[in-house]
Amino acid sequence: xxxxxxxxxxxxxxxxxxxxxxxxxxxxxxxxxxxxxxxxxxxxxxxxxxxxxxxxxxxxxxxxxxxxxxxxxxxxxxxxxxxxxxxxxxxxxxxxxxxxxxxxxxxxxxxxxxxxxxxxxxxxxxxxxxxxxxxxxxxxxxxxxxxxxxxxxxxxxxxxxxxxxxxxxxxxxxxxxxxxxxxxxxxxxxxxxxxxxxxxxxxxxxxxxxxxxxxxxxxxxxxxxxxxxxxxxxxxxxxxxxxxxxxxxxxxxxxxxxxxxxxxxxxxxxxxxxxxxxxxxxxxxxxxxxxxxxxxxxxxxxxxxxxxxxxxxxxxxxxxxxxxxxxxxxxxxxxxxxxxxxxxxxxxxxxxxxxxxxxxxxxxxxxxxxxxxxxxxxxxxxxxxxxxxxxxxxxxxxxxxxxxxxxxxxxxxxxxxxxxxxxxxxxxxxxxxxxxxxxxxxxxxxxxxxxxxxxxxxxxxxxxx
Ligand SMILES: *[C@@H]1O[C@H](CO)[C@@H](O)[C@H](O)[C@H]1NC(C)=O
Ligand SMILES: *[C@@H]1O[C@H](CO)[C@@H](O)[C@H](O)[C@H]1NC(C)=O
Ligand SMILES: *[C@@H]1O[C@H](CO)[C@@H](O)[C@H](O)[C@H]1NC(C)=O
Ligand SMILES: *[C@@H]1O[C@H](CO)[C@@H](O)[C@H](O)[C@H]1NC(C)=O
Ligand SMILES: *[C@@H]1O[C@H](CO)[C@@H](O)[C@H](O)[C@H]1NC(C)=O
Ligand SMILES: *[C@@H]1O[C@H](CO)[C@@H](O)[C@H](O)[C@H]1NC(C)=O
Numbered sequence: 040x041x042x043x044x045x046x047x048x049x050x051x052x053x054x055x056x057x058x059x060x061x062x063x064x065x066x067x068x069x070x071x072x073x074x075x076x077x078x079x080x081x082x083x084x085x086x087x088x089x090x091x092x093x094x095x096x097x098x099x100x101x102x103x104x105x106x107x108x109x110x111x112x113x114x115x116x117x118x119x120x121x122x123x124x125x126x127x128x129x130x131x132x133x134x135x136x137x138x139x140x141x142x143x144x145x146x147x148x149x150x151x152x153x154x155x156x157x158x159x160x161x162x163x164x165x166x167x168x169x170x171x172x173x174x175x176x177x178x179x180x181x182x183x184x185x186x187x188x189x190x191x192x193x194x195x196x197x198x199x200x201x202x203x204x205x206x207x208x209x210x211x212x213x214x215x216x217x218x219x220x221x222x223x224x225x226x227x228x229x230x231x232x233x234x235x236x237x238x239x240x241x242x243x244x245x246x247x248x249x250x251x252x253x254x255x256x257x258x259x260x261x262x263x264x265x266x267x268x269x270x271x272x273x274x275x276x277x278x279x280x281x282x283x284x285x286x287x288x289x290x291x292x293x294x295x296x297x298x299x300x301x302x303x304x305x306x307x308x309x310x311x312x313x314x315x316x317x318x319x320x321x322x323x324x325x326x327x328x329x330x331x332x333x334x335x336x337x338x339x340x341x342x343x344x345x346x347x348x349x350x351x352x353x354x355x356x357x358x359x360x361x362x363x364x365x366x367x368x369x370x371x372x373x374x375x376x377x378x379x380x381x382x383x384x385x386x387x388x389x390x391x392x393x394x395x396x397x398x399x400x401x402x403x404x405x406x407x408x409x410x411x412x413x414x415x416x417x418x419x420x421x422x423x424x425x426x427x428x429x430x431x432x433x434x435x436x437x438x439x440x441x442x443x444x445x446x447x448x449x450x451x452x453x454x455x456x457x458x459x460x461x462x463x464x465x466x467x468x469x470x471x472x473x474x475x476x477x478x479x480x481x482x483x484x485x486x487x488x489x490x491x492x493x494x495x496x497x498x499x500x501x502x503x504x
Pocket of ligand 6 (some may be wrong): 383385386407475
């Protein structure tokens with residue numbers, strides 16, 4: 040296994056460092072690859088996130104140790120530009136979405152959006168050193184504007200993108216390990232939302248794209264413009280990967296307002312969607328058990344993932360910085376199991392869950408603390424925080440833009456005029472010239488080598504320049 044290190048960078052590695060042979064050549068060229076840390080020597084997988092910087096999008100990759108803890112390793116140029124959606128006032132969630140960067144363990148590939156270039160980039164993952172990514176081919180047009188969310192099919196042979204700008208909708212690609220992404224015929228399908236490039240939101244913006252569990256349906260979520268609720272758009276996926284001409288519009292149950300992330304409910308023809316205006320929505324495609332469930336005291340519940348070990352869902356709220364564990368029973372009744380405060384004001388956003396051996400670990404971006412929080416999901420109702428990985432100092436040392444922690448970078452507005460609570464409450468002080476919204480999305484690859492998986496995370500940070 041060849042691992043690289045930049046001699047100039049002494050990054051903050053929070054877990055034990057191995058004595059493996061290191062190769063410095065790769066990182067001397069700083070143009071599009073930056074070294075962030077030494078190999079931990081115990082990597083069971085990797086976590087990835089994008090910086091989404093308007094002057095150059097980077098993927099940041101960290102090792103996941105056998106103990107679930109993270110070690111920052113590399114930053115790799117994504118081959119395009121980031122971009123921030125329009126909010127008034129500006130908020131900490133740049134794309135208003137989940138799934139901006141995704142990986143497939145079946146195919147050993149990773150894809151990211153470049154929202155400011157209207158492109159997508161595809162990388163191979165080195166199975167022996169999963170933070171080592173290599174661009175395949177050139178970035179390709181996303182088939183619309185402001186691409187913000189991605190979904191691989193089960194075997195990693197097809198990638199579908201959700202565009203959220205003035206030209207919005209979906210478009211799918213064949214994954215070619217030599218040529219890169221090749222646009223698939225009859226997959227460019229419009230949503231016809233009245234949107235702008237970049238998108239204006241979060242109300243009225245697209246949220247997430249996923250395949251159904253059986254792979255036969257492609258689903259996109261769209262937030263409402265209160266009081267009008269949002270919806271899911273579902274296209275039938277044909278054998279050849281093409282999509283039905285039109286989508287089926289699926290409304291949330293009464294009370295649903297702003298469907299955000301979608302997490303498939305295993306074994307059911309159903310999806311749990313976070314709802315920024317309420318808590319979460321259950322969409323029952325096969326029956327009539329859809330519901331909209333309130334999380335008391337919630338502010339903006341937007342991101343979610345599922346743990347195989349506990350059988351429960353884990354939802355994050357950017358406003359309260361609380362992780363909410365939810366159980367969905369056989370009748371698709373959703374109930375809150377437990378809540379875990381991550382520290383007031385830390386701004387928890389994207390999250391994902393991986394299985395390492397017999398353990399599940401959850402990774403949460405705490406945007407305002409510039410950390411990734413790692414929780415061990417020991418059993419249902421028994422999550423425990425085991426690491427808070429600081430990113431800012433390491434990134435700064437690696438000369439990676441916009442990872443510096445800005446102090447007092449937000450202030451709370453005294454009056455929230457919106458009919459729902461959202462990160463609008465947080466505003467960046469205009470004296471900071473660079474407002475960096477970093478998208479991190481964790482990926483989990485379980486079908487590959489049992490001990491390996493990838494994670495991607497999405498987040499927002501602010502640079503004080
Ligand atoms: C990485 O390893 C080298 C060589 O062992 C060491 O000098 C350096 O301090 C290490 N860097 C970090 C960030 O631990
Ligand atoms: C870095 O790599 C890029 C792309 O391979 C190349 O164009 C550039 O000249 C290299 N820069 C240095 C300083 O080696
Ligand atoms: C689209 O939205 C803009 C801004 O809200 C509005 O002025 C315009 O009338 C809308 N267009 C349509 C066709 O609804
Ligand atoms: C839901 O579906 C079940 C079984 O199909 C049926 O028995 C029940 O009456 C339905 N309930 C409602 C409220 O429609
Ligand atoms: C599901 O609903 C059925 C019929 O109403 C009931 O008998 C069963 O106990 C319910 N299961 C759970 C887990 O609540
Ligand atoms: C972010 O952190 C700063 C400094 O700790 C704090 O003053 C501010 O209230 C926090 N903002 C949010 C949105 O949590």
